[in-house]
Every structure is written in C-alpha cells, then in structure tokens.
Amino acid sequence: MPSLSEKPAPPPSRRRRPLLRLSSNPDTRSVQIGVIGTILIHALLLLIAPKLESQFGGGALVLPVGEGEPPTYDVELASDDFVIPKSPPPPMNFVEANPDAPENTPDKTQNFSSQSQQVAQEKPDPDGKSESPSTEGEKDIDSTSIVSGTRGETLPPTPPAPPPMPEVNQQTQEAQQEAARRAQDLLAGDDKIEGDNPDGVGSNLSKEAPVAPIGPEKIEGTKDGAEGNAASGAYFKIDPTRPQPRQTLTRSQIRPAILSERVDGTSNIGVIAHSALKTAYGEYLARIIETVDTQWEKNILSKLQAGVSYPLAGSRVPVTFKLHKDGSITITKLNEPTAGDLWNRVAVDAIAAPAPYGAWTDDMIAILGESTDITFTFFYQ
Numbered sequence: 001m002p003s004l005s006e007k008p009a010p011p012p013s014r015r016r017r018p019l020l021r022l023s024s025n026p027d028t029r030s031v032q033i034g035v036i037g038t039i040l041i042h043a044l045l046l047l048i049a050p051k052l053e054s055q056f057g058g059g060a061l062v063l064p065v066g067e068g069e070p071p072t073y074d075v076e077l078a079s080d081d082f083v084i085p086k087s088p089p090p091p092m093n094f095v096e097a098n099p100d101a102p103e104n105t106p107d108k109t110q111n112f113s114s115q116s117q118q119v120a121q122e123k124p125d126p127d128g129k130s131e132s133p134s135t136e137g138e139k140d141i142d143s144t145s146i147v148s149g150t151r152g153e154t155l156p157p158t159p160p161a162p163p164p165m166p167e168v169n170q171q172t173q174e175a176q177q178e179a180a181r182r183a184q185d186l187l188a189g190d191d192k193i194e195g196d197n198p199d200g201v202g203s204n205l206s207k208e209a210p211v212a213p214i215g216p217e218k219i220e221g222t223k224d225g226a227e228g229n230a231a232s233g234a235y236f237k238i239d240p241t242r243p244q245p246r247q248t249l250t251r252s253q254i255r256p257a258i259l260s261e262r263v264d265g266t267s268n269i270g271v272i273a274h275s276a277l278k279t280a281y282g283e284y285l286a287r288i289i290e291t292v293d294t295q296w297e298k299n300i301l302s303k304l305q306a307g308v309s310y311p312l313a314g315s316r317v318p319v320t321f322k323l324h325k326d327g328s329i330t331i332t333k334l335n336e337p338t339a340g341d342l343w344n345r346v347a348v349d350a351i352a353a354p355a356p357y358g359a360w361t362d363d364m365i366a367i368l369g370e371s372t373d374i375t376f377t378f379f380y381q
Helices: 025-058 170-184 280-304 340-350 362-368
Strands: 111-113 191-193 201-203 315-324 329-334 371-380
Touching: 111 280, 111 371, 280 340, 280 362, 280 371, 315 340, 340 371
Parallel strands: none
Antiparallel strands: 191 201, 315 329, 315 371
C-alpha cells in the first residue's frame, strides 16, 4: 500500500496524428496537394450545382425514380423539304409504236412501248392534249394500234435508174466499127499460090495489116463542151422528158390491225405516233404480239385449207393468260367469246403454241414480280 506522502506518477501523454500526412519529398508533396485540391473542387461543385440549376436552368434535368413527374420530350417532324424524293413510277399502259415514226423520248408519259416516241399526227388538233393521236376506227373496239399494214413480204428498195447512154458522134462511131472489124480479121488480103506439081512447095503471100489505133481519133470540140468531150469524143446528155426517179426507202413492215376510234388528238404535227417510253418490257411484249399474230394467221390458213367454214364476221375471242417470269404461260379464262368452240381454240392455240417466250430481264422482274396478267382480243372480220 503506497504511502500518503508519495505522489502518483503522471499518466503518459497522448498526441493527435494528422489525418493526412504529406510526404517530406517536395515532388511527392506537390502531387498530393493537387489531388486533394481536385477532390475538394468536385465536392464543392456537387453541393452548389442544384442551386445553379434551379436558378439558371429551370429545374433538374434528371429526376430520381419515384419522385415527381416523368420527363417529357418534344419531338418535331421534319418538313417535306427534307424527305428524300422518290423516283417516278414506271409507265403502266402498253401501246403499239409506229415503226416509221422517229425515235424521240417524251418528257412525261404513262405509256410504254418498244420505241420512244412523242405523240404526233399528220393533221394537228389545235385543242388536243392527248397522249395518243386521233384515229378513225370502230367505236366498240379498244385497240392500242394506230397504224395497220399487210402481211406481205417487205419490198426491197427501188434501185436507182441507170445513167443515160453517152451520145457518140459519127466519126467516133466509124472509128470504133473499123477497129472492131480489124480485130476480127487480122490477116485481111491473104493470097495463096500453088503450082501444078503435087510434090512442089506452095506459099502464102499476105499484106501487112495496119495496126489498129489504141483509142479513137482526136476530135476537136467546142470550148464550152456543148458538143462533147475532146478526149473521148462522147458526152452525157440528160433527156428532160425522161428524168431519173429518186431512190426510195422501204417502209417498215407493219402487221394488220384494227384501229379504234379516238376523237381527242394532239396539236403536234408529224408522223402519227403515241407518246411512249421505250422499255425492256415494251420490246418483250412487241415480240410476243408479232409472234402470236403470225401463229394465229397460220392456224386460220390451216383450218381453211381443211375445208372449215370461216367464223362469223365481227366475232371476237378475248383470252386472258398469266405470263410467268420464265416465259411460260397459263391460260386463265375466255372473256365471253363469240366465235364458236373451233375458232376459240384457234385463238387460244395462237398464244399457247409459241410459248415459252423467253425469260424476263432483272428489271422486268423487279417491276412485275413473278408473273403478270395479259389479255389479247382476237377479232374475226
């Protein structure tokens, strides 16, 4: 037990250590101070940012989940000026082109064909605005043809007339006749001498024939050449009563067609033509029409040669068929035909016999798809 006179020993002293101890190295200490300053600045910004947002920005942009109303967004659609323009749709109406009309691409049209042409007609209609020319035909027939021809063979071009024969004066003609005579009788004036002795030797004596001149004799003419050419003694003279005809071009062979009556026409003057755009499908259809028409004529002739009576005048056979992309066809229906069973089959066979008509191009498939419906109407007149 300790004595009362003794004083208790003082407790050991306790010193507080700093929260962050900086390094004694100056370089390390500067880096530590920079990091501490950056942390303090970011903490200060987090504290005062809501006050700045409410004062200058009109409220917080992001709300915590479950607090307040959900954010709303204003969406503004672009005007038509920013819409990507679409390419114009392809023309959908097939018309038959006039092969004698010039190639001319129209500005705008709903027609397509085997050639590009602009609408025109020989007698213009001042008030006409149609894409097809006015034609005189039958009112109850809807035809895409504007010209009609024959199935005869195409005639060759008319050959030019031969040039007129040169006129030869009398002196030149006599010189030519003499030269021809000398060419035929080179030994003119030969004499044959023989004696009485059969064992003797005979001889032939002849005079030297004059050498024929190479060309006709030189004949002087007038200075203006009216009497002829001085070198040849001949000149060409055109007979005004027999002029030479001009060389003519053969017109394209146009198949026979029935025209429909169109009152509206066009103000454009020229060779009769539709307003149409040339397309691959237009060329394809034109070949089909020509093939079917040729086959139809062959079928008709074969029936008539077999003694079958001709169908009733004015009868028609509308045939609808599906044309597939590989060129094959499928006959779908006959639209109220009036020619009778025999001649109805003749028309159907004209379409079915030449098939298939050839595979489509990629452009045709892109526009038409896998198949398309076509209607041909056969008229028996």
